[in-house]
Amino acid sequence: MGKGDKKTKRGKINRGTFGSRRPRIKKKPSVEKKISVTGKAMPK
Template sequence: MGKGDKKTKRGKINRGTFGARRPRIKKKTPTEKKIGLKFKAQVK
């Protein structure tokens, strides 16, 4: 259980791969784009 283990998070980081233990982080789309607004709300 360590750097050489394919199934652990540390092993995935060491190999530079992804899987169930270390999923890819997805970029979040802004809420304005989801709703379809052209301009963001401005703070007064």
């Protein structure tokens, strides 16, 4: 179990691949997309 092992996290890092042991980190949606920049606040 080490750098040469395909199934371990260390082995995935060494090979530069992804899998169930080392999933890709998904980008979170930016704040600008959540809040409309052009829309003005509604008056009460």
